[in-house]
Amino acid sequence: MDIFTFFPSWLFSTVSILLFSSIFIYSLRWKKTSKAAPNLPPSPPRLPIIGNLHQVIGKNFHQILWKVSRKYGPIMTVHLGATPYVIISSSEFANQALKTHDQILCNRPRSKGFKRLTFDYKDVAFSPHADQWKEMRKVLVTEFLGSKRSRLFKKVVDTEVKGMLDSFSSMPLNTTIDLDERLFHLVTDIVSKVAVGKSYREETFRGKKLKEMLDDLVISLCGSVSDIYPGRLGLILDELLGFNRRLEKTFSNFDAFLQMVLDEHIDHTGTSDHEKDMVDVCRSQLTTNEMKALLMNVLNGAIDTTTTTMVWTMSEIIKNPRVMKKLQEEIRRCVGRKSSVEESDVANMPYLKLVVKEALRLHSTVPFLLTRECVKHCQIGGYDIFPGTRVLINAWGIGRDPKVWKETASIFNPERLENVELDRSEMIPFGGGRRACPAASVATQIVEYTIANLFYSFDWQLPSGMKNEELDMEEVGSLIVVRKTPLSLVPVKHDWQD
Numbered sequence: 205m206d207i208f209t210f211f212p213s214w215l216f217s218t219v220s221i222l223l224f225s226s227i228f229i230y231s232l233r234w235k236k237t238s239k240a241a242p243n244l245p246p247s248p249p250r251l252p253i254i255g256n257l258h259q260v261i262g263k264n265f266h267q268i269l270w271k272v273s274r275k276y277g278p279i280m281t282v283h284l285g286a287t288p289y290v291i292i293s294s295s296e297f298a299n300q301a302l303k304t305h306d307q308i309l310c311n312r313p314r315s316k317g318f319k320r321l322t323f324d325y326k327d328v329a330f331s332p333h334a335d336q337w338k339e340m341r342k343v344l345v346t347e348f349l350g351s352k353r354s355r356l357f358k359k360v361v362d363t364e365v366k367g368m369l370d371s372f373s374s375m376p377l378n379t380t381i382d383l384d385e386r387l388f389h390l391v392t393d394i395v396s397k398v399a400v401g402k403s404y405r406e407e408t409f410r411g412k413k414l415k416e417m418l419d420d421l422v423i424s425l426c427g428s429v430s431d432i433y434p435g436r437l438g439l440i441l442d443e444l445l446g447f448n449r450r451l452e453k454t455f456s457n458f459d460a461f462l463q464m465v466l467d468e469h470i471d472h473t474g475t476s477d478h479e480k481d482m483v484d485v486c487r488s489q490l491t492t493n494e495m496k497a498l499l500m501n502v503l504n505g506a507i508d509t510t511t512t513t514m515v516w517t518m519s520e521i522i523k524n525p526r527v528m529k530k531l532q533e534e535i536r537r538c539v540g541r542k543s544s545v546e547e548s549d550v551a552n553m554p555y556l557k558l559v560v561k562e563a564l565r566l567h568s569t570v571p572f573l574l575t576r577e578c579v580k581h582c583q584i585g586g587y588d589i590f591p592g593t594r595v596l597i598n599a600w601g602i603g604r605d606p607k608v609w610k611e612t613a614s615i616f617n618p619e620r621l622e623n624v625e626l627d628r629s630e631m632i633p634f635g636g637g638r639r640a641c642p643a644a645s646v647a648t649q650i651v652e653y654t655i656a657n658l659f660y661s662f663d664w665q666l667p668s669g670m671k672n673e674e675l676d677m678e679e680v681g682s683l684i685v686v687r688k689t690p691l692s693l694v695p696v697k698h699d700w701q702d
């Protein structure tokens with residue numbers, strides 16, 4: 205008795221075909237999956253629940269992860285809480301992320317803080333890569349950073365820088381100035397006057413000054429536990445730790461402040477075109493929430509970054525008397541005897557440009573570029589990056605990488621950049637690709653112009669006979685890297701008889 209006795213032959217053939225084809229398909233799929241077994245970036249050992257948090261929390265995140273990358277490689281995965289982050293620490297892989305895969309790594313992750321403080325992703329910096337982002341970036345570039353506002357920018361920068369120089373000149377001899385504070389005032393006044401027509405720096409709003417509101421904003425943008433513990437645990441912890449309450453308070457204060465700013469623009473209709481600030485020109489193109497989100501980006505993105513870049517540049521010049529002498533010779537030769545440097549003079553100061561660039565190389569004030577999120581599978585350095593993966597690029601480390609900048613990487617030497625073409629993400633203080641900082645050129649010009657004026661009019665000394673070379677350069681901060689101790693200097697009016 206054979207099997208055919210019980211089953212009709214057609215049924216047997218059908219079952220056999222089905223069986224063989226499923227074995228075939230299964231084996232193909234198995235082959236395919238085993239071939240596609242993900243090749244994930246190496247990862248340092250981590251603890252349950254907290255991942256690698258204990259290694260980075262409370263420390264200079266960029267420095268710690270730079271050290272870890274020396275052991276685990278220029279692309280690695282670290283776990284912050286329950287969320288893996290791919291960390292890129294070489295110009296080669298940064299170039300792959302920002303140029304080759306720019307279209308794939310152009311998203312920003314969603315976050316409770318971002319969502320609330322950007323009025324539901326109406327801004328440029330934190331919104332996902334979508335049409336809304338494109339539109340808002342276009343408005344920012346044309347209405348704030350572009351040629352339409354350049355006349356106002358020039359006038360405001362000129363007036364504010366000259367006002368600062370005059371205030372230094374009128375101080376009693378040997379007065380020590382806190383440059384961190386003074387340059388913060390300068391940049392706040394410039395940015396506020398171009399964006400909203402006046403500086404609100406001295407005003408108090410709901411018991412807070414603008415600086416305090418901006419500091420609260422940064423904490424609330426990044427402090428949500430649910431960003432690294434998605435799901436119920438994060439939500440509960442945000443509530444228990446008071447994050448939700450703080451976020452609402454920060455939002456409510458900032459929203460009310462921005463509403464007041466917008467209300468004050470209602471009767472600005474008569475302002476002439478070149479006197480119009482950003483709000484004047486954008487109000488008719490944007491909804492109220494879009495306008496507020498854009499202002500949030502401008503105030504939050506422009507002030508601390510530009511101030512800190514000026515402070516680090518000054519610090520490096522002061523610490524290196526050879527550079528200071530050469531720079532002052534260039535500026536004074538170029539300008540001659542005038543009351544101050546004009547904007548057009550700066551074009552003839554190649555050494556100044558190298559000095560600012562070299563300071564940006566060593567001091568990426570935003571040490572990690574704003575977090576990217578992968579939208580489609582790609583490979584970097586041969587490792588798989590899957591959709592949804594968060595990617596952090598260590599711009600601070602890349603600017604100091606001895607593989608690119610040789611063993612003298614950490615030494616401030618502007619001449620190293622003379623006649624050097626940089627096109628492979630060797631230094632990325634403004635990021636790269638479509639999400640790069642749209643203000644790189646404007647910010648650099650403001651820094652160059654301010655530095656030129658400071659070193660034209662004054663010879664700077666450290667207080668209490670401290671030697672220049674002894675200036676402390678210790679850093680603090682993870683979102684923005686600032687000096688640990690303020691930069692205190694004594695301005696000495698330059699004596700042209702010398």
Ligand code: HEM
Nearest residue numbers: 329505506509510513570573574635636639640641643647
């Ligand atoms: C020296 C000063 C500045 C530095 C070092 C700096 C640095 C950066 C960096 C590193 C990024 C992230 C780029 C990336 O993810 O690839 C960024 C983004 C951004 N910056 Fe700046 N920035 C500066 C000044 C400014 C100013 C003056 C503004 C004024 C509006 C500004 C507005 C923005 C915006 C809107 C973004 C987000 C771009 C996007 O996601 O499309 N920044 N900046």
